[in-house]
Amino acid sequence: MDFARTPDEIHELVNGLNFKEKVDRSLRLISEAREEFGDGLVVANSLGKDSVVVWDLAKRVDKDIRGFIVTTRYKPAATKQFMRETVERYPETRVFKNDVEIPDNLPKTDPDQCCDLLKVQPVRWAIEEMGVSCWVTGLRCTEGRTRTDYLEVEERDKDLLKLNPILLWHEREIWQYIALYKVPVNPLYGEGYRSLGCEPCTHITTGINERDGRWIGTSKCGGECGIHTRPLKETATA
Template identity: 30%
Template sequence: MSESRAVSVERGLAPVLRARVCQAVQVLERVEAELLPAALASSFSAEDMVLLDLIRRHAPGIGIFTLDTGRLPAETYALQQQVLERYGPVVRTYFPNPAEVEGFVAHYGANGFYHGIEARRACCHARKVAPLQRALAGQRAWLTGMRRAQAVTREEVVVEGFDEHHGLVKVNPLAEWREDDVWAYLRSRRVPYNELYDQGYRSIGCAPCTRPVAPGEDARAGRWWWEASGQRECGLHRAPAGATGWLKCAAKP
């Protein structure tokens, strides 16, 4: 899609948001044209809901999957049902290997992740990292809703990089978006979102590892809040090797 067509498709949005959307659509269409098979890894976050909606509207050749850890909030499952009813069965779900979860619980306890970074990372590995590896098998690229402004651990997020650990291209179409851009898009398109955001949450993962965020805290401060801020990643995301600048839009804010 040309820049002018991308903008016309999203007519009615405010100019700054339209420019952001134009950029994201161009990224998605390039992925669809040049990097298939590719898939969005969705946790049904606000950012992932923006991308899910844009993919279904502009680049439906890109797949979508989610990781069901077995400890997600009820509100997340309610949103998954809304997505199914609005978009159809477009999201594939991957579950942890029961034996790995059983091994974690036997060694650390069901809630052992509260007692140390090693235990928490072991839980994340069993419930998220290992299923991700299965989900990415055979893909050439994976997409995420990561943004630079989300946390100190994500300040270097690039639009495109090569993920050496998984051996494929990693694309973050919303890397440059602000939190206000995300919510402006969701509201303008009436895209469903997780009800926990209305209760003070700004980043939502597993129920026992997520809490609302206090005023002035960054968006991911409610994730694994008992740990130092520089440690609050589950292991899914690693620093990319290099970046390429194929993000172009005349009305760039």
């Protein structure tokens, strides 16, 4: 696969490529990975604006590409409804959820542990149960302070490649694609959200960074749930 290998190369391309060049590049990356990994290539769909674009691109490459969604008891009702509609439309999508008992206030007292249990652990299950050798994400390097140094292809876990095919896209280009190709999107964006997560940890903000509304009031503010930073192939613990 031909991809940018350093953060410097990535940052040059973010402003150096136009919208169409980025779309073509993303399609090429998914297509090459599909050729290499076959059914082991699976799309992680968070039901956010970036994920629906990646999912649409993947379906343009091959309509049989599978996906998985991780949901939690704390997802907003609108997101749960959007998830039901997505699964109905794409039955090749599997849903993973951790129903382990946790203290009611865990999202506030220990969001890292909460995310680890409710978000990271189900991703591990998905990777194991679906036989994933390459997972595809909607990560973008212009989303916020924690996302500036990723690459289009990563191998954090042995024998598990991670493809970030829209890493170079600006937020504007995501909405451009959604509008042009009429991709269904979570209606919560109409309320003013720019980044969606669980209800207790997601707020509407007007700051510069898209992820500023995530985990406000905690040490995790604007940060990560852990699926892009924690090991995903270790033994299941919950």
